[in-house]
Amino acid sequence: MMNRITLTLLCFVAMAVAARPGRADGKKLVVVVAKGSSLTTISRGDLKRCFLGEPVSAGDKPLVPFNAMPNSPDRAGFDKAVLGMSPEEVGRYWVDRKVRGQSAAPRALPSAAHVAKVAAKFPGAIGYLPADQMTSDIQAVAVDGVPYTDARYDIVTQ
């Protein structure tokens, strides 16, 4: 009898553990700038400030951030990993900033191909896209010195 109870309990534990949501099977999101830029690494703090509407420069050039579209897996993943915010929190953040009269949200581009093109051609542009969307005229920027190929890199799509 005792063994049956123990077995049943263990089965529940095993099923519960099995049903536990694992980490999302996200693609790595690469922070990108134009090929040849002197920016090869950026601190997570600067990246966060840049995408929260505060002025951040690389050398003497101001960085111009470009976002993925709201509610896209790329945007949700980046906002969570870098800004530490859910989509609702990000929405409230930008609305409250508008009411204060502060700067508006970075411009959102319709696709990763647009991000790649803008990062390559637009002066000072910085964006992010899935690793399989990299093109030859942009370069990856390591975050806190961690390149996107490193297992510790944690900016992924949601």
Add this chain to the structure above:
Amino acid sequence: MKRSMCVLLVAGLAQPAFAQPGPAAGGGPAASDPTKPADPAAVPAAPVNASSDDIDLSSLGLAPGAPAFDDKINIYGFADISWANTHFTKSSPLVKDTTSFTTGSLNLYAAKNLAPNWRSLAEIRFMYVPNGSTNQDGTVQITTAADPTNFSRPIEWGTISIERAYIEYDLHPLLTVRIGHWLTPYGIWNIDHGSPAIISVFRPYTIGEAVFPEHQTGLDLFGSAPIADCKISYHATVSNGRSPTEMIVDTDRKPAFGGRLELEAPWAGTLKIGASAYAGRYTGATTSFTMPTEQYDETALAADAQWDHGGLHVQAELMGRQRSYIEGHRPFTPLGTLLGDGKDIGGYGLIGYRSTALWNVMPFAFYEDYRPLVTGLIGSVKAMNVGLNFRPVPTVVLKVHGAYAWGDGTGLIDSKIYVVTSQIAWVF
């Protein structure tokens, strides 16, 4: 039996490992050893994707020669409508119970980047007043006019208030110069003055009493700098000071000075602490040659703190000012005596928790204590407030708010006050 148990446990525990993110899609290189320090220069060549040459950047206004800023004018704003029931436990000719819907704010913003490093912002509040406002003698102002577009039928006109109008220039990465009419940079809820950004239906009484001037006209030099994981921000201001006409003239020709320091740190969430100061001379408007023009020197100090940890939100502001009247320019109190020098002191503390359930509801509570120099109508005020703030979408806020306020009995209204109110505020 034991073997079955082991199989079940192993199967269960092994499952999440299959849910871990795999290597980068698209044939990216294998992950490096996470125990070794990363070498940013060692980023391998990226997989080359199909070209995006068919994307026309100029159609997005992002051609390489285009300005690196949004040069379009942005028109937006916010509005709110409230319902409130106010009950005084002791009736008085000065106050009466009310139950009303009220169209509160209708504020319109026009923001534009004029050129690289140059920005402009104007904020206009549209109001129904003076129509419907109560005069000191208890009568009500009515602003009826004949509407020429509607057979001269009666129409009530309102007016506007210019909340902000300024231009900014980024002189240096650490210094921006703002000139114009701006909100005094102190505390939390003088800048977050828009109803969608304010958690409760109304701000604490202390804030509305303007221990610091709500607006000033002049120069505001400000900037911020990251230091490690923290951010230090500052403001230094010089202005016409406080007066009913400060937006167009410095009546006493004595500039007012102020400043603010703020530290933002990622300590157990986000912590912001700030300190503000202001010093200047107030000069009232001469509205009668038989009464002295009110004039005093004032020095105000304030401290504030805000802490966000997950959904938890805590904020507090404490402020006070010293008023020293110029002889011959003391006003009379509501009790008919000449007003002496003294202090106005006030503060509040608020706690709330933003949930992800029930339209992102935030239950909140705050307590405040305000002790003015002029006891006036209500004397010192203490108030307990509780409420709910719903944010179904970022641009719409629904609030329910209850308040219980009591004075010290030194004012003309010796009554406890109950307020039940609700509001919908939105950004457009």
